[in-house]
Amino acid sequence: MRLITLTSVDNHKQCVTFGAGLLFNETTESYKWLLESFLKAHKKQPKLVLTDQDPSMKAAISEVFTDSRHRLCMWHIMKKLPTKVLLIYESILRSFFLFHLF
Structure with a gap:
């Protein structure tokens, strides 16, 4: 289950939550229903x-919000960055050792 909040910025540069949805599953159809209700x-x-980087949400947004610009949240990207960099580094080291040892 996932809680989706719909938040905007008002004229005073304050975040305002103006809607929310509780989805039982995270399918494209569920997200489409929420966005169409919006x-x-x-x-x-x-x-x-x-x-965030949810592929089902991305698909629903492109189908329902055809005039909107979709961008990824920088907080989510930066939160995942150390793990991704570490995985790439480990892969490079593994390749290096395999190439040079055998």
Whole structure:
């Protein structure tokens, strides 16, 4: 189960949560339902959508919010960066040793 919050920035540069959805599963169809419900209530698409790297959410956004720009949240990217760099480094070392030892 996943809680999705719909948050925006008001005229005073303050974050305001104006909607939320509790999804039982994280499928493209579930995300599409949530985004279509948002459109029904607000009558217009957001200019920008920031998300984590969920592929189902990405697919739903591109189908429902055709006029919006979708970007990845920098916080999520930076949180995952050390792990990704470490995995790349380990892979390079493994390749180096395999190449030079055998």
